[in-house]
Amino acid sequence: MADFRYRDDQPHEEPAVTLDAFLEQPDATAVRLEAGEDARRLIPFLDRLQLIEISFPRFRDGRGFSSARILREAGYKGELRAEGDVLIDLLFFMRRCGFDSFVSQHSLNPADVEAALNRYSHVYQNATDEAVPIWKLRHG
Amino acid sequence: MRILTGNDLKSGAVIWWTGHDWSLHVEDAVDVGEHGEAVLAAEDGARRVNGGYIVDAEATPEGPRPAHIKDRIRALGPTVRPDLTLKPADPTAGDWVI
Amino acid sequence: MYQYDKYDQGMVDARVEEFRDQVRRRIAGDINDDQFKPLRLKNGLYLQLHAYMLRVAIPYGTFNSVQMRKLADIARKYDRGYGHFTTRQNIQYNWIKLEEAPDILAELATVEMHAIQTSGESIRNISADQYAGAAADEICDPRPWAELIRQATTFHPEFSYLPRKFKIAVISAPEDRAALRWHDCALRIVRNGKGEEGFEVYAGGGMGRTPFIAYKIRDFLPAQQIFSYLQAILRVWNLHARRDNIHKQRMKILVHELGEEEFRRQVEEEFQTFLALATDFPQAEYDRIAAYFTPPPFETGLGDEIDRSDPDFALWVDRQVVAHKVPGYAIANISLKPIGGIPGDISAEQMDIVADLAERYSFDEIRATHAQNLVLPHVRKADLYAVWQALDAAGLASVNLDLVTDIIACPGLDYCSLANARSIPLAQKISERFANMERQLDIGELKIKISGCINACGHHHAGQIGILGVDRKGTENYQLLLGGSGAEDTSQAKITGPGFDEAGIVDAVERTVERYRELREPGERFLDTYRRVGLDPFKEAIYG
Numbered sequence: 028m029a030d031f032r033y034r035d036d037q038p039h040e041e042p043a044v045t046l047d048a049f050l051e052q053p054d055a056t057a058v059r060l061e062a063g064e065d066a067r068r069l070i071p072f073l074d075r076l077q078l079i080e081i082s083f084p085r086f087r088d089g090r091g092f093s094s095a096r097i098l099r100e101a102g103y104k105g106e107l108r109a110e111g112d113v114l115i116d117l118l119f120f121m122r123r124c125g126f127d128s129f130v131s132q133h134s135l136n137p138a139d140v141e142a143a144l145n146r147y148s149h150v151y152q153n154a155t156d157e158a159v160p161i162w163k164l165r166h167g
Numbered sequence: 168m169r170i171l172t173g174n175d176l177k178s179g180a181v182i183w184w185t186g187h188d189w190s191l192h193v194e195d196a197v198d199v200g201e202h203g204e205a206v207l208a209a210e211d212g213a214r215r216v217n218g219g220y221i222v223d224a225e226a227t228p229e230g231p232r233p234a235h236i237k238d239r240i241r242a243l244g245p246t247v248r249p250d251l252t253l254k255p256a257d258p259t260a261g262d263w264v265i
Numbered sequence: 266m267y268q269y270d271k272y273d274q275g276m277v278d279a280r281v282e283e284f285r286d287q288v289r290r291r292i293a294g295d296i297n298d299d300q301f302k303p304l305r306l307k308n309g310l311y312l313q314l315h316a317y318m319l320r321v322a323i324p325y326g327t328f329n330s331v332q333m334r335k336l337a338d339i340a341r342k343y344d345r346g347y348g349h350f351t352t353r354q355n356i357q358y359n360w361i362k363l364e365e366a367p368d369i370l371a372e373l374a375t376v377e378m379h380a381i382q383t384s385g386e387s388i389r390n391i392s393a394d395q396y397a398g399a400a401a402d403e404i405c406d407p408r409p410w411a412e413l414i415r416q417a418t419t420f421h422p423e424f425s426y427l428p429r430k431f432k433i434a435v436i437s438a439p440e441d442r443a444a445l446r447w448h449d450c451a452l453r454i455v456r457n458g459k460g461e462e463g464f465e466v467y468a469g470g471g472m473g474r475t476p477f478i479a480y481k482i483r484d485f486l487p488a489q490q491i492f493s494y495l496q497a498i499l500r501v502w503n504l505h506a507r508r509d510n511i512h513k514q515r516m517k518i519l520v521h522e523l524g525e526e527e528f529r530r531q532v533e534e535e536f537q538t539f540l541a542l543a544t545d546f547p548q549a550e551y552d553r554i555a556a557y558f559t560p561p562p563f564e565t566g567l568g569d570e571i572d573r574s575d576p577d578f579a580l581w582v583d584r585q586v587v588a589h590k591v592p593g594y595a596i597a598n599i600s601l602k603p604i605g606g607i608p609g610d611i612s613a614e615q616m617d618i619v620a621d622l623a624e625r626y627s628f629d630e631i632r633a634t635h636a637q638n639l640v641l642p643h644v645r646k647a648d649l650y651a652v653w654q655a656l657d658a659a660g661l662a663s664v665n666l667d668l669v670t671d672i673i674a675c676p677g678l679d680y681c682s683l684a685n686a687r688s689i690p691l692a693q694k695i696s697e698r699f700a701n702m703e704r705q706l707d708i709g710e711l712k713i714k715i716s717g718c719i720n721a722c723g724h725h726h727a728g729q730i731g732i733l734g735v736d737r738k739g740t741e742n743y744q745l746l747l748g749g750s751g752a753e754d755t756s757q758a759k760i761t762g763p764g765f766d767e768a769g770i771v772d773a774v775e776r777t778v779e780r781y782r783e784l785r786e787p788g789e790r791f792l793d794t795y796r797r798v799g800l801d802p803f804k805e806a807i808y809g
């Protein structure tokens with residue numbers, strides 16, 4: 028179960044398999060990507076996947092941000108979960124890169140999570156979320 | 168001797184372990200012998216010190232003098248701004264640092 | 266100059282509150298130092314030898330009198346009455362309290378300043394030519410692009426937890442005053458055959474323990490596509506950089522390991538991905554930003570003559586004043602390198618004086634330079650004498666731009682917890698040794714750059730004479746390097762041989778300079794002579 032989930036559909040709780048296992052036998056619907064694994068290898072299978080879990084072994088390791096964006100940009104619509112050393116101050120960026128659920132090894136205070144996600148009312152640049160960049164607001 | 172130092176969490180000031188508290192003056196530092204790690208763990212947990220560590224020092228009649236130049240500079244202040252050190256009025260205060 | 270609108274202001278205000286909350290959580294013990302460190306670093310707050318140190322961004326080195334006065338106020342109220350200008354056009358305060366840091370950021374926000382992404386593994390303050398908008402040799406003002414890139418890279422969701430720091434510089438002149446190719450990503454604005462603006466792009470430069478000079482990966486990038494291209498570079502690096510060794514995570518290492526061709530190929534491929542996503546800022550946004558950088562209302566019909574009857578003033582004009590693109594105007598350099606002083610340091614009172622001068626005589630603009638000096642970019646030639654008199658009264662009229670006493674020095678062991686040796690006392694002693702004005706002028710351009718450790722904050726790799734502090738069995742020791750350059754003729758300095766103690770290194774510098782005076786041919790700078798004759802004659806002079 029995700030600690031924090033921002034989706035309306037039913038949680039998908041099939042255990043996630045490793046990337047290697049999945050590529051060998053691509054019938055699972057949930058995959059786990061370790062930091063450093065190439066998200067693009069999942070692109071051919073995106074419409075059948077319902078959960079992709081991306082691991083953050085250390086919060087300093089930001090590869091998962093790129094992996095998430097790559098998957099969303101390739102059209103992935105299922106649940107995208109950040110798992111591991113997920114700290115409050117990463118959540119805003121993670122949401123913008125397309126993550127919609129979080130499992131943290133820390134116990135995150137829901138009020139702090141809410142505050143962190145709503146801290147910035149505007150953004151400067153496009154990402155994979157719906158936020159409208161400031162330049163667009165400026166020019167109507 | 169081995170003494171403990173670190174920075175005060177809130178102010179950032181350089182501090183030295185006196186055996187029961189932290190002081191701005193290296194002269195107040197005590198020998199912690201083998202207990203340095205334990206004291207640091209407790210004090211760090213209590214957030215009374217930030218980035219604490221153990222340093223080797225020499226006991227002198229004026230008080231402990233850290234072995235490494237970096238900690239001697241920390242103990243007094245920047246050598247290029249005597250006016251900003253802990254003893255701005257004493258022109259010889261830095262004699263032992265360098 | 267750029268001015269915040271409600272959106273920009275909202276961003277920095279929200280940032281202040283976010284940091285206030287992070288500091289509260291740290292002091293309350295909700296997060297430990299390990300978790301707090303990257304957060305404070307993203308707001309320019311380091312823990313240094315004597316206290317916390319705060320680095321405030323001066324985007325592309327441009328600021329105004331209101332901002333300078335605020336910097337002075339902060340120095341008085343929260344620090345100890347001074348600040349330190351750095352080699353990346355930022356200013357640092359050395360005596361900051363964690364508890365007060367959020368208040369300082371709040372004060373900065375009232376004058377459209379911040380410390381966002383001034384340290385940590387983030388996209389840092391964008392640096393630029395300090396003469397932008399004034400230089401006679403520039404193609405266009407590079408600052409609108411720098412501001413656009415600043416916005417595009419602020420709180421970038423994909424690139425806020427990078428493998429390491431990422432430094433960008435932008436210039437648009439043939440003369441390089443920004444140490445361009447020593448940056449992770451360096452941009453030079455050029456025009457193509459059709460007269461369109463674009464960027465020459467360099468990547469993979471950096472100093473630190475493994476110095477690399479950036480190589481050119483693109484001859485011409487249409488200017489409008491800059492954000493796509495930057496994101497492509499960043500993504501290739503973010504995905505493929507090593508994550509196991511902090512010293513090998515800078516982009517320069519990846520570029521080196523992949524090889525230039527392969528790196529370029531991957532960037533170009535990723536570039537196509539980003540182009541398709543249409544994330545580039547539209548022309549209208551560029552135009553909006555550029556409107557803030559339209560030239561100030563220069564007077565026309567001004568004369569170019571300067572009354573040189575005061576010899577001290579004439580000396581200052583000859584050295585510190587350079588050509589402006591508008592007749593009747595000049596660019597005035599303010600040295601922060603008095604003989605025996607601390608390079609880059611400036612008192613709060615001096616800051617106020619520079620602010621007054623900028624307001625009165627320079628269309629309210631000030632620039633910070635990577636050589637740790639300041640600039641009044643738009644002074645009427647007729648006003649130079651008044652400016653000089655005020656600077657002179659404030660101890661700011663040293664004459665030494667690019668001379669042997671115009672030394673770059675990092676804070677070194679007097680302030681920095683990473684240092685091996687002190688840098689500042691060395692800069693002081695060298696400048697005292699060469700204090701004589703005639704001798705300095707005779708020696709001519711000679712850039713000495715001093716770092717207190719291998720991190721190279723003092724640019725020693727780019728020093729015509731570089732000095733590196735090392736730890737030799739617990740005592741300070743200094744290595745001498747020769748032949749570096751941070752200008753358009755970029756090169757990396759080479760170590761001469763065994764190191765010296767403090768007195769020894771000052772002597773070695775002097776012997777190097779004297780050997781140059783013996784060997785030089787008419788018109789040769791130190792660097793020219795060095796390049797012609799090589800290291801050996803200097804080694805012989807230094808080591809006998």
Ligand code: HEM
Nearest residue numbers: 351352353447471472473474515675676681683720721722
């Ligand atoms: C006093 C606190 C400072 C600390 C702890 C610090 C830390 C560092 C570190 C760790 C690096 C190496 C980065 C790397 O190789 O990845 C570095 C590089 C650098 N720092 Fe600092 N620095 C400090 C002050 C300064 C100052 C005062 C300046 C300007 C005078 C400065 C400018 C630079 C520059 C230009 C580099 C080289 C960038 C490159 O490698 O490309 N730093 N600093």
Ligand code: SF4
Nearest residue numbers: 675681684717718722
């Ligand atoms: S070069 Fe080393 S000593 Fe100097 S400021 Fe940088 S980290 Fe500190």
